[in-house]
Amino acid sequence: MNRPPxxxxxxxxxxxxxxxRVFQPHLEGQPVVVLSNNDGCAVARSSEVKALGVKMGTPxxxxxxxxxxxxxxxxxxxxxxxxxxxxxxxxxxxxxSPDIEIYSIDECFVRVESVLSLYASTGAMGQAMRHKLKQWxxxxxxxxxxxxxxxxxxxxxxxxxxAEFEGVCDLHAMSxxxxxxxxxxxxxxxxxxxxxxxxxxxxxxxxxxxxxxxNCAPRAVRAEFGVVLERTCRELRGFSxxxxxxxxxxxxxxxxxxxxxxPITRMKELEEAVASYVGCAAEKLRRQGCxxxxxxxxxxxxxxxxxxxxxxxxxxxxxxxxxDDSRELTRAALAGLGKLYExxxxxxxxxxxxxxxxxxxxxxxxxxxxxxxxxRSAAVMSVLDKINARFGKDSVKTAACGTEGAWAMNASRxxxxxxxxxxxxxxxxx
DNA sequence: TCTGGGGTCCTAGGACCC
DNA sequence: TCTGGGGTCCTAGGACCC
Numbered sequence: 001m002n003r004p005p006x007x008x009x010x011x012x013x014x015x016x017x018x019x020x021r022v023f024q025p026h027l028e029g030q031p032v033v034v035l036s037n038n039d040g041c042a043v044a045r046s047s048e049v050k051a052l053g054v055k056m057g058t059p060x061x062x063x064x065x066x067x068x069x070x071x072x073x074x075x076x077x078x079x080x081x082x083x084x085x086x087x088x089x090x091x092x093x094x095x096x097s098p099d100i101e102i103y104s105i106d107e108c109f110v111r112v113e114s115v116l117s118l119y120a121s122t123g124a125m126g127q128a129m130r131h132k133l134k135q136w137x138x139x140x141x142x143x144x145x146x147x148x149x150x151x152x153x154x155x156x157x158x159x160x161x162x163a164e165f166e167g168v169c170d171l172h173a174m175s176x177x178x179x180x181x182x183x184x185x186x187x188x189x190x191x192x193x194x195x196x197x198x199x200x201x202x203x204x205x206x207x208x209x210x211x212x213x214x215n216c217a218p219r220a221v222r223a224e225f226g227v228v229l230e231r232t233c234r235e236l237r238g239f240s241x242x243x244x245x246x247x248x249x250x251x252x253x254x255x256x257x258x259x260x261x262x263p264i265t266r267m268k269e270l271e272e273a274v275a276s277y278v279g280c281a282a283e284k285l286r287r288q289g290c291x292x293x294x295x296x297x298x299x300x301x302x303x304x305x306x307x308x309x310x311x312x313x314x315x316x317x318x319x320x321x322x323x324d325d326s327r328e329l330t331r332a333a334l335a336g337l338g339k340l341y342e343x344x345x346x347x348x349x350x351x352x353x354x355x356x357x358x359x360x361x362x363x364x365x366x367x368x369x370x371x372x373x374x375x376r377s378a379a380v381m382s383v384l385d386k387i388n389a390r391f392g393k394d395s396v397k398t399a400a401c402g403t404e405g406a407w408a409m410n411a412s413r414x415x416x417x418x419x420x421x422x423x424x425x426x427x428x429x430x
Numbered sequence: 431t432c433t434g435g436g437g438t439c440c441t442a443g444g445a446c447c448c
Numbered sequence: 449t450c451t452g453g454g455g456t457c458c459t460a461g462g463a464c465c466c
Contacts, residue, residue: 061432363433
């Protein structure tokens, strides 16, 4: 029963925009963008907006004229909504196959060779996925099938860009010459794992299309570009090098950083922002069941304002013994911030990075730690997390976070949390 | 006026060990 | 004139992903 692997890559079309449309159906067919934090850049575009030539990551202020002209509707990021919709997306996919890797908020790899016999064809399985996800969750997806992850990604790309596939592309169903024709039509930069830099270097060497890269000798690719691209090359040739990661590996670092709604000059506000980020990072840390022994704090000014003095500094702080206690981490971070802060600059962004993450119970305790201290700390943090889980984020936080939030980011265009707050439930008129 | 956030992996070089 | 071999750990920087 050792069938060769068949990977499906299921990807939601314009995920954030599609989530907004589920609860605001009048947006269907309209040009819509979703903006990054602080309403900075366009990070999701409806097909109507893409057709206007708007590129991923375009700053919103550069788009406003075009938006007025074409009636583009813009939304602030509503991560609570997108996260919840993502969970629903995954749970529907699990009804097709138990072998799933959640690759990103809007994409899953699925191993399907063990369940394909339930369908008339691989393509039929793909259409069944599309139909069920649209009906149950309201999200439009494309599906690509291939013998490796990289090829499934490529198939998904074809399904997205070419209407004749009707949202599902199965590379197995093609003849070899047919596959090669498609590979010769797509630029090498579209391959998963080939970014701008590699794409430029490859093109300069005459490797311009997906087919060109597939036809390279893997050994030569390794010598010139390293082991990562060699794997990509082998995957394009149909040898599976990347396996399905069903259990998400524990994070190796936890980062929380934000740009401010408006620049900050005062220490007090920086402290509040950093304390808030630490609280958020510490909560993630506890959810993963880890503690940390190193914490990095950074602050910087707005790099786009070349007319203003710039400051970009960070400090790594070692803790006397590993901790997951928001209060201890906050103390350490604020002490570090005190050393970084210089008046006279307009700070635009700050952040916290937890690096050395150690599983709970494996930590090396300090020689002079008091007995029982850790148990008390764990009890307090557990209550804190329970209250916030029940009554909403930030119901309880350290006093260092302040209450004014003058530094908070802009999100004036955010839609309601339709699926996660009683007060935001959509109302259906009878 | 206005430009996101959060990750991973690989490599090279230096410090240090026996 | 002439100075080994094998290894780990850490950091910084570069590349990639969504």
